[in-house]
Amino acid sequence: MDSDEDLQLPPPKTPINLDDSDDDLPPPAALAVKGPPPVKPAGPALTSPKNKPAALNKNGVSSPLMGSPLTNTAVQRGAQYVDPQQQQLPFTSETRARVNPAKVYKEGFLFKQQPSWPYSNQKRYCVIKNCRLYYFDSQESMKEGKPQGVIDLTSAKLVDPGNEAKLPSSFGIHVASDRQAEGGGSVKKERTFTFSVMHAHELGEWKAAIQSVVGDPAEDEKVHWFEKMVQGVY
Numbered sequence: 467m468d469s470d471e472d473l474q475l476p477p478p479k480t481p482i483n484l485d486d487s488d489d490d491l492p493p494p495a496a497l498a499v500k501g502p503p504p505v506k507p508a509g510p511a512l513t514s515p516k517n518k519p520a521a522l523n524k525n526g527v528s529s530p531l532m533g534s535p536l537t538n539t540a541v542q543r544g545a546q547y548v549d550p551q552q553q554q555l556p557f558t559s560e561t562r563a564r565v566n567p568a569k570v571y572k573e574g575f576l577f578k579q580q581p582s583w584p585y586s587n588q589k590r591y592c593v594i595k596n597c598r599l600y601y602f603d604s605q606e607s608m609k610e611g612k613p614q615g616v617i618d619l620t621s622a623k624l625v626d627p628g629n630e631a632k633l634p635s636s637f638g639i640h641v642a643s644d645r646q647a648e649g650g651g652s653v654k655k656e657r658t659f660t661f662s663v664m665h666a667h668e669l670g671e672w673k674a675a676i677q678s679v680v681g682d683p684a685e686d687e688k689v690h691w692f693e694k695m696v697q698g699v700y
Contacts, residue, residue: 569595570593571594571675572592572593572594572671572675573591574592575591576664577661577662578592578659579631579633579660579661579662591605594619594676594679598619601613601617617639617641618641619639621642623639623680624637625637625640630658633662634666635663636661636662637661637669637672638659640657640658641656641658642655642656643655
């Protein structure tokens with residue numbers, strides 16, 4: 467039987483040097499200066515439905531975290547933003563009586579009939595705006611702001627000129643005003659402006675535009691031309 471003194475001990479193992487190892491560990495110097503792993507910036511992935519943060523409820527079960535600062539800020543910004551083009555206009559269309567005086571209801575060329583013989587028709591560029599009908603010699607004079615005449619539509623009535631119109635597809639605007647006479651009192655002045663459209667399909671458009679300003683049409687009162695001449699209506 468051999469004694470313990472005859473046992474041979476294995477040689478000591480060589481210490482492992484990390485610089486010469488085959489693994490992927492970095493050298494000790496790099497390990498010493500390396501900081502914590504980079505943190506990914508917060509982006510859309512944080513607020514996506516698949517990556518919503520979770521919180522523990524009373525039962526210890528995780529639930530989506532509601533009311534986070536990111537979502538609250540987005541909601542507040544969305545509530546405060548108002549599209550300037552969708553802001554309410556000062557004039558609404560709640561009632562038919564209220565109109566927007568700054569709105570251009572209709573514009574284009576019309577034939578305006580002269581009030582006296584030979585009752586010729588003149589081509590005029592007309593614009594319905596500010597509760598008035600402006601008529602110009604041309605579009606250039608309209609751009610320069612030089613109208614040939616203005617018809618106040620606030621107290622006017624849309625009428626049918628009937629046989630007095632020399633052209634087809636016509637409409638009339640009847641206006642009346644009280645003027646002070648020289649010896650006192652007032653004199654009622656009336657006139658019917660007769661217009662004709664360039665194309666037949668435009669008649670309804672012009673009548674609707676004027677109707678939206680003047681209101682209900684007047685009843686057709688047929689008065690003889692001689693009676694009109696006596697009354698001073700021309």
